[in-house]
Structure formats: structure tokens, C-alpha cells
Amino acid sequence: MRPHRTYHPSLEPIIQISNLEAAHLRVLRAKIGDQVTVFNGLGLEALGQILEVTETYYTVQLEPAKTSHKEPPQHLTLAIALLKADKLSDVVRSATELGVSSIQLLLTQHSEVREIGSQKLERLRRIATEAAKQCQRNQIPDILEPVPLSSLSGAGMVAHPNSSLRPQEAVNWDVPITVVSGPEGGFSNAEIALLEQKGFLRVSLGQRILRAETAALALVASLTAAEGY
Ligand code: SAM
Numbered sequence: 001m002r003p004h005r006t007y008h009p010s011l012e013p014i015i016q017i018s019n020l021e022a023a024h025l026r027v028l029r030a031k032i033g034d035q036v037t038v039f040n041g042l043g044l045e046a047l048g049q050i051l052e053v054t055e056t057y058y059t060v061q062l063e064p065a066k067t068s069h070k071e072p073p074q075h076l077t078l079a080i081a082l083l084k085a086d087k088l089s090d091v092v093r094s095a096t097e098l099g100v101s102s103i104q105l106l107l108t109q110h111s112e113v114r115e116i117g118s119q120k121l122e123r124l125r126r127i128a129t130e131a132a133k134q135c136q137r138n139q140i141p142d143i144l145e146p147v148p149l150s151s152l153s154g155a156g157m158v159a160h161p162n163s164s165l166r167p168q169e170a171v172n173w174d175v176p177i178t179v180v181s182g183p184e185g186g187f188s189n190a191e192i193a194l195l196e197q198k199g200f201l202r203v204s205l206g207q208r209i210l211r212a213e214t215a216a217l218a219l220v221a222s223l224t225a226a227e228g229y
Contacts (some may be wrong), residue, residue: 003035003047004028005133007140011038011046011065018057020126025050025058036060041132041140043067070137072099072229075176079104079152080216081183082113085120087213092124094217096131096141099224103128104178105146110185116146149191154178158195159219160187161209163202167222170201179223181216 006021015038017025030036032050039045044065052059078100080091092103103124105116124143132140156178157170171177180200187195196202205218223229 001035003037004030005037005039005136007041007129007133008038008060009040011040011044011062013062014051015048015060015062016057017060022057030058038062039132039138040065041129041138043069043071043139045138068138070099071101071139072224073173075101076220076223077102077104077154077156077176077178078216078220079106079178079180081106081108081149081181081212082111082116082146083183083212084113085123088116088124089127091213091216092127092141092143093131095220096128096137097135098217098220099137099229100141100220101139102142102144104144104152106152106180107146107148108183109149109188109191111183112185121145149187150194152178152180152195152198155199156180156201157203157219158182158187158192158200159205159215160192160202161204163204165201165203167203167205167219168226170203171223177223179219181219182212184212 006017008015008017030050032053034050036048037045038048045068046062046065048060048062050058051061078095082105128141128143155175158180205215
């Protein structure tokens, strides 16, 4: 049987897994003697064995941790305008599977959602953890609190229907990359001009207008899945 996969921030020789991760192991009917792979969300994993099961926690003995590199060659940030909660959840889940290193939430002029509460942010972080667990990735992307578009920094590209450049033509894998995707209402002309001033290149995702959540994922997939990362 394949080992259960679970998340724990520390990979000491003996760990106690509690709360949501313990609840998940209970659902999987994990028992004493079962093997588990534990990942720390920062790129390391360790094989272990369950030593003890109580009502509230699992005690696991771990072998030395090792790296398992399944990341793109540079830190890849998806900067995405705030969307309705269910759409944002889908983006976080799929972008985690597609290999983004962090997700920067953005406040933009035409965003339909103007803020996100701490509970919703926590939920998105939980979704990223679950997605990393499911896709056998040991790195959990950071989900960063919303910032105004004007304070976005970095180098990269912005998805805009009015462009003939493709993401693969705009990418430079020698430096960390930020890819920017807009809200359902699109970016204003001033926002696009600001991003271009900062050095972001406009890129096209084809001839059709994609929904905001589809566009964000197509943009990431064009750089990771399409390039074998
Ligand atoms: N009327 C809006 C406009 O013209 O920008 C449409 C916005 S679209 C529903 C939401 C976001 O998805 C856009 O801001 C853009 O970032 C991205 N997007 C959608 N289709 C695209 C395409 N074909 N090429 C590049 N980006 C696209």
C-alpha cells in the first residue's frame, strides 16, 4: 500500500500530528504500523511509521528528511485580482498543482471583490496545503494578503487580450517571475500602463476572452505544464 501523505511543519525524528491533519489520517483509517510520508511545505519530505494513535493525535517516527524537487527553475508568483471566494479557491487549488511558488492577491480598479477576511485567507492557505498533499508536491505556495496593483514589484508579464506576444516568448527563466492576471472586469488602461512602466510585458492567451479564473490558470500552465516543469 502506498504511504499516506500528510503535512507537518517540523520533520524531527518523532512528531505528533494533530488537528486537521490528524482528522484526515482518521478518515484514511491510518493505524499503528502504517507508513506515512510527511512533507513540511518548504520542499522536504520524510518517510515515517505511525507509533501511536490517540483520540487527538498520531505519533510518527520519521527517517531523515530528503528533498524531492518538483519546482519550476525560478520562484514563480501568480498575482491575481481578487475574485469571488469559490473562484479564488479554484485558482489556488489548481495553481498549486501547476507549480506556482506564491500567490499574491491584488486589489484592482475593476475587482468585483474589494477585500478578503482573515478566515477566508486561512481557508485559501488550507486549500493550498491540501492541493500540495494531493499532487505530491512538498512546497506549499504562500498566499499573500492583497496589495494594491501599484505596489506590485518584480519582473514578468501581464495577461491582456490586446497583445500578440505569447507567454513563452516573454518568459525569462534566469530571474524570479511574476505573472499577473486580471479581474472579471479586466484591467483599466491606466493599470496596464502602470504595469508596463514597471517592466511587465503584455501577453496573449489566445483569441478568445477567457474568464478571470481560466486566464490565470492558462497563464501559469503555459509556463509550467507546457514546459515540463
Ligand atoms: N473585458 C475585459 C478585458 O478586455 O480585459 C475582459 C477581462 S477577462 C474576463 C479577465 C482577465 O483575464 C483579463 O483581465 C486578462 O488578464 C485575462 N484574459 C482573458 N482572456 C485573455 C486573453 N485572450 N489573453 C490574455 N489575457 C486574457
